[in-house]
Amino acid sequence: MSLEINFSTKIFDNKVREHNEYDEIALTIRQDIIKSLVLAKSGHPGGPLGITDVMSVLFFGGIMKYDSSSPDWSGRDRFVLSAGHMAPVLYSTLARAGYFPTEELKSLRKYGSRLQGHPGLDMNLPGIETSSGSLGQGVSIAVGMAMSDWIIDKNDKKVFCITGDGELQEGACWEAAMAAGSHKLSNFCWIVDNNDCQIDGRVKDIMSVYPIKEKFESFNFDVIEIDGHDYNQIKEAFDKFEENYKNKGLPTCIVAKTYMGKGVSFMNDEYKWHGNPPNEEQAEIALSELH
Amino acid sequence: MTRIESYGNKPTRDGFGLGLVELGEKDERIVVIGADVSGSVKTSYFQDRFPERFISVGVAEQNATTVAVGLALSGKVPFFSSYSAFAAFRNADQIRVSICYNEANVKIGGGHSGLTVGPDGATHQSLEEVAFLRTLPNMTLICPADYEQAKKATIAIGEMVGPAYLRFGRPSVPMFTKPEDEFIIGKADLLREGSDVSIVANGIMVWEALKAAEALKEKHNINAEVINCHTIKPIDEHALVNSAKKCGAMVTAEEHQVHGGLSGAVAEVLVKNYPIPMEFVGVKDTFGGSGEPFELTELFGLTWKEIYASALLAIDRKNNGSSVIRKVKDVAVYTDGM
Secondary structure (H helix, E strand, O other): OOOOOOOOOOOOOOOOOOOHHHHHHHHHHHHHHHHHHHHHOOOOOOHHHHHHHHHHHHHHHHOOOOOOOOOOOOOEEEEEEEEEEHHHHHHHHHHHOOOOHHHHHHHHHOOOOOOOOOOOOHHHHOOOOOOOOOHHHHHHHHHHHHHHHHHHHHOOOOOEEEEEEEHHHHHHHHHHHHHHHHHHOOOOOEEEEOOOOOOOHHHHHOOOOOOOOHHHOOOEEEEEEEOOHHHHHHHHHHHHHHHHHHOOOOEEEEEEEEOOOOOOOOOOOOOOHHHOOOOOOHHHHHHHHHH | OOOOOOOOOHHOOOOOOHHHHHHHHHHOOOEEEOOOOOHHHHHHHHHHHHHHHHHEEOOOOOHHHHHHHHHHOOOOOOEEEEEEEHHHHHHHHHHHHHHHOOOOEEEEEEEOOOOOOOOOOOHHOOHHHHHHHHHOOOEEOOOOOOHHHHHHHHHHHHHHOOOOOEEEEOEEEOOOOOOOOOOOOOOOEEEEOOOOOEEOOOOHHHHHHHHHHHHHHHHOOOOEEEEEEEEEEOOHHHHHHHHHHOOEEEEEEEEEOOOOOHOOOOHHHHHHHHHOOEEEEEEOOOOOOOOOOHHHHHHOOOOOOOHHHHHHHHHHHHHHHHHHHOOOOOHHHHHHOO
């Protein structure tokens, strides 16, 4: 490989920030995604680039409680990436939060790596709460976690989960939605990455999941639609979730309208970039744009 | 040889339900997920005793399974129970990826298993799940023989760490294991010692195996060994190989397809370690149908008679080698006049 790939060692704090401070974080994560995927020679760039801004606010904006130096801290909030194929954004986020050395991002998808193609609990990567990758299952696991906290233990912990929008085609998602709504899991925040792209094309063409907002409302969620690239709107949505939680209201669903491949011009809003990694030349162009 | 007597009848599902309550008393991490059939699979006993630890998710077995995983990953010991037809197949992907790959501490109670669901018919008669479940890494799979053993097995899987599936049935069946008998996961019970043929059974077929052994002794002075192989995974290789060496012929018996279940698990052990003639008693590659439970076991060939006939055939093959022509398709040839 002629393109030299290095990962900086920079890590970021989890604190309330000015919105312009997220630019550097998101840029770093997007660079990591491109770098780890060009080294892996396989994997999914589109979704991770699209959800990066939401992840940046969630993990580095003082929204989630966690301690990367003590990943199993019993008081932590939990995050489940139900759309397990978006693993590169999770790995970068965890590394940048200090869960493990950023250098390890080089090992994505390699034999024996803790950074499996889809998150694997068996690899004991700090910060991973569950395996995921069979769509529709992660969100139901997250509902189980939220039930444990809300119904059984009655503690103050929250559970965040990201699914894709194509993932909503899985019937299991709606079993999970029904359970969360029916049990009024106020501590549960479901984020739908609504980029309208899936492997075969546009979600609306392959099998429409619309209207998403009304569907979740009818399942007893408080639904907030946002521009998933606007830090202000992202923060406000999480603030609304906090309010719902404090009021013991409905579970929250944030429908984040995003662009697949956001940040890289030739990937932007292109469903073809769901599951194809950049080659060296493409990675070089992408990284030159991510500055 | 002391004859093993039965002391009444009770359903194995009651053993499961009461075992759960006993577990719940001892361990407050025990949580039960209801999927609308709590009264049928007897998780209702737990619900009545510990309503605060019972979570209902409705007729949604996929969600029940993964919700259980979420609870397990939160330090709980969740039990999910439904009919095996829906607790092992509808949610097969969830069991594979979210329970077994995660090595999540989830327990599944697969009730209403096998033909003895009876009149509900083929859709509800699960006869294949053992074949699927035993291929899953990290899974422990148990099929107890009677009420008392079902209760002990329920407690045992609640006390172990890791995924487990308990397969039990609906009707009242003979009780013959004693409250004081030991139950150890992965350790087969030698119920009757013998030297001519070994009968390896689980679930309701263990009692049938004991009856067959009595008949073999009375009619032909054949000493049949009877092994209750309640744990299908991890299987007790040591007990099986020992018995094979001692008897030289073996019959397996189960309320399940003859393909891939206990028969397959035992055959895999023997083929590798000590191949001997084997015969299989079970459902022969067909679906069930409506009928009374023990009418169906007669009609589908799941009684002591088929075990008896298969034992004679296995012994015949042991004594006469591969030259024995398997003309004996009909049980009546061997059980004539009984």
